[in-house]
Amino acid sequence: MKLSLQILDAGETFFHPLDAETCVIGSAEGVSLRLREAGVAEQHAKIEIDPSGVHRLVDLGSPGGTRVNGRDVAQTRLSIGDRIEIGASVLVVGQHVPRKATPADVLGDGVALAHGQAELRRRRHEGDADPRRRRLAVAVGVLAVAVCFSIWFLAQSADSLPRGWGDLMRMRRAGDLVGARASIARYRGEWAGDDAARNARLDQIDADLRAIADAVAAGRVRLREEAATRSTAQQLDELRARRSADEDSIDGIAARVLGVQLHEIREGVATVFPDRPIVPDTTGSAEPTQPRETPPPPPVVPIAGETAPAGVKAPAPVAQPEADAALFKEQLASLDRLRQLGRYSEALELCRIALDGASQERSAQIRDAELSLLDAARSELPSILKRIDEFAAAKPSANQPTAGLDQALVAVRVEIARFPSSPEFGALVERQRSFEIGRENALRGIASAGPSLLDLRDRLADARGAERRGDYARAAEVVDSVAAAVAQGDEAHARSLQGRAVDLRRLDALAKWFGAELAAGREVVFTGNDGETIAVTSRDGRLCAGDEPFRFEDVKPSALVDSLRQKKVPADLMLAAAVAAYRGGERELAESALADAVTREAALQSQVDGVIARGRGETLDASGYRLVEGAFVATRELEARKRAVELGPIVQRIARSGANRRDADLEQLLQKGPRELAAVVLALHSAATDTAARIERDAFRRTWDALATQRRKLDDARAHSKALIFDETRYFYPYKPPAVSAERASEYWKVQGEVDDRVAALRAIWDGGPAGKRVPKKLLDELAAFDWIQSTMTGFGERALDTEDRVAWARSLPLDEPLDLRTFAWDQADRASLDTSRRILALAQKHAAWMTRAERDVFELTNAYRVMFGHRPLAVNQKLVQAARGHAKEMASLGYFSHFSPIPEHRTPFDRMRLAGYAMGSSENIANHPTSGSAFDAWLHSSGHHRNILAAGHRELACGNDASLWVQNFGGGEEYLDDPEFRAGR
Secondary structure, eight states, rough: OOEEEEETTTTEEEEEOSSSSSSESSSSSSEEEOOSSSTOOTTTTEEETTTOOOOOEEOOSSSOOEEEEEEESEEEOTTTTTEEEEETTEEEEEEEEEOOOOHHHHHHOOOHHHHHHHHHOOOOHHHHOOOHHHHHHHHHHHHHHHHHHHHHHHHTTTTTOOOHHHHHHHHHHTTTTHHHHHHHHHHHHHHTTTTHHHHHHHHHHHHHHHHHHHHHHHHHHHHHTTTSSSHHHHHHHHHHHHHHTTSSSSSHHHHHHHHHHHHHHHHHHHHHHHHHHOOOOOTTTOOOOOOOOOOOOOOOOOOOTOOTTOOOOOOOOOOOHHHHHHHHHHHHHHHHHHHHHHHHHHHHHHHHHHTOOOOOOHHHHHHHHHHHHHHHHHHHHHHHHHHHHHHHHOOOOSOOOHHHHHHHHHHHHHHHHSSSGGGGGGHHHHHHHHHHHHHHHHHOOOOSSSOOOOOTTTTHHHHHHHHHOOOOOHHOOOOOOOOHHHTTHHHHHHHHHHHHHHHHHHHHHHHHHHHHHHHHHTOOOBBBSSSOOOEEEEEEEEEEEEEEEEEEGGHHHHHHHHHHHTOOHHHHHHHHHHHHHHHHHHHHHHHHHHHHHHHGGGGGHHHHHHHHHHHOOOOOTTEEEEEEETTEEEHHHHHHHHHHHHHHHHHHHHHHHHHHHHHHHHHHHHTTHHHHHHHHHHHHHHHHHHHHHHHHHOTTHHHHHHHHHHHHHHHHHHHHHHHHHHTTTOOOOOOSSSSSOHHHHHHHHHHHHHHHHHHHHHHHHHHHHHOOOOOOHHHHHHHHHHHHHEEEEHTTTTHHHHHHHHHHHTTTSSSSSSTTTTOOSHHHHHHHHHHHHHHEEEHHTTGGSSOOHHHHHHHHHHHHHHHTOOOOOOEEEHHHHHHHHHHHHHHHHTTOSSSSOOOOOOOOHHHHHHHHSSSSSEEEEEEEEESHHHHHHHHHSSSSHHHHHTTEEEEEEEEEEETTEEEEEEEEOOOGGHHHHHTTTO
């Protein structure tokens, strides 16, 4: 098997195949695999093939060491799924597949097939003597004739009936209520706008399905009650008679469904009502029921008198109990190995499928292993989260604004595949969602909240220390020296530092004035920021507050300004008070002090302009500021306001013009010079406010508000249903004897009934929403204008944040489909999630040929159920199709029903998925039922399978089918993101 490395390094992901040559990994030029992350030595490690033909990783004495699956190693053998950490780089071992995988990859090589064929011949030989098998063959022949007739009939009707009608009628006749309802919903969308007669027929079939469901529900109650007085054979005879009377009638179809369910109905009576008497069955009177789950078969042994196929060594006969015990021991060993490798999700999924049908003793052992796995996962999670957060916190660059988030997303997706999908580990999924939103925002240019301040902590540590000591003169001297040092390379930075030095000298002058007051015998007392009194003294020429240096930062700004006003200090000292007030966050107080100063001494205006610009963090303009009605306003802003009033109608007209004209018209407007830009920005602010007000008042808001009320009910119903579905204490697994007692099984079915009720309440809301309404074009035009205004301002370094909340509801609207309960979104992030879901579903339609119609039915039922719960649908993956279908065919060919294959190479679901070239398999569901709908319904009535269908960590899915055998393979990978069809759907 050829291996490959999937590598996460410096924000990029790529593959590196491993061949027979030694692969040297490091940061130096010329190595086989060069990594750029921190902590990677020049020649860090190597991967070579040992004498037994296995890839071995060897650390080359690197300073930081090499970790495999969370452990430091000097050397170790590698296998698929191993996670290697070299410095800050992550490498995952996978299978190299140079071509598209085929079903043969899943079914294995010729030796494995020979084993399977031998087992199949043995089973057929034993079955030839079974009279029931001969009767079944006759029944299959009759069914084949019926199918041929149906095909002929549909072919004759093809000209008058739309594609898919035959499938719908087949599901109706089979009583596949779930599948038929899903098809009706799909066809309503596909046939929208067709003739009214066709839609009327859909309505009639929908009504029939509801009537059949009611008849089945009533029949189940009656059959349960009759179980005390009638045998299985008697009840079956009655159901056959009803079915024969009119096979296509409501009653006939209900009788067909009840006949299939009869064994389960009677078994449920015995489980839920153990004290209720039941008439025992008579041997040979009941028709064959659904196949029961069986344990994995023992290793294949050629039948007596038959030689092993060429090249196949026949294993020694093994008694069933011994083989079963050996397999169980192998399962426990696999669980422990997976725990050590940190593959918790895979191991817990194996626990789930191993519990199915296990004895109480073995269930206890599996539960112990499960607890050990969860403990290990819990202990590792904090360090994983810390590392992912470090990736996300990396500072972006101009060329790579999302580099850190990209790296964090790749890392979190790898970990989601490793860790359980239960809410306890939901922090991983939450981070993925947060990183996705952050990445989208970064790409759209939405700045993160918070101030953007120049960090001078490291370069000006001495100056800050001097300020803390109240030595403002020394601080000013240091800042001036730094300004001189950077002036040539960064003139703007130097000017900023020079202004800061000027303010520090003002504070020093004010401190000296208070020193003179103390020397003259006058008291200097202030109220501190903490409300305490500060009595200032002088010691060795320095101001002190008790035993500590006196600092203006400790004085309440209003107390300082009031004191200076009372003492009627020189006007220029009020500038120092303003500096202290700005530093204390009191802008209004600072500018009130400056107004006093400039009113008393107009010649200070230029110095006041500098204090205001630095206090506000604005660029100082030569025109300065004017005192207007007691407030300072930049002169350029006053001029811009006047011009903005003139430009307002022009900017509004540009915003409402066609998308292809807006930018050109604005560019023409800005050609008058930089002064015009300030006026245009103000006009854009005004236009944003006016446009937001119109959007906020739009009549369509009432439609949105009404749906918001319905959506709250839907979200509550979703949460109510999931609370019980994911409650592993009440809704436990396994739930069948012998793994649990009859009493526990009885408890389970009562809880399952409650789950059904909650899901039914959710479905009623989901299906009962009002008809959708298209968003009015006028509103869409207003929203497009608002978005253009905001994006234009963002380009100028501005943002009308106060208007965002007013239009948030409109940003959540669908642009190209009606707004109804299913397309409703709370906000822009919710809308983006729904749009992604729609693209995922569209991708499955484009790749419909990958699965058969029956397989697509299960796939679509699964995604429809997830979407109803507000979960993201799962993307189709061709490799998973091959794995799932391969397992279904193998089970059918070899005559077994289990997650565990008798062929060693295919032992677990993860083995089979990896053989198909898929390295991030997460779980598997299997069922043995006649139709896709009945298989899916069975999964929804099994707690473990139910949770599997709704697991948040799944990202990809495929379904496989052979006759009555159904397989779902779930994956945590996101290969669909690289699918050209998915990318084209953006």
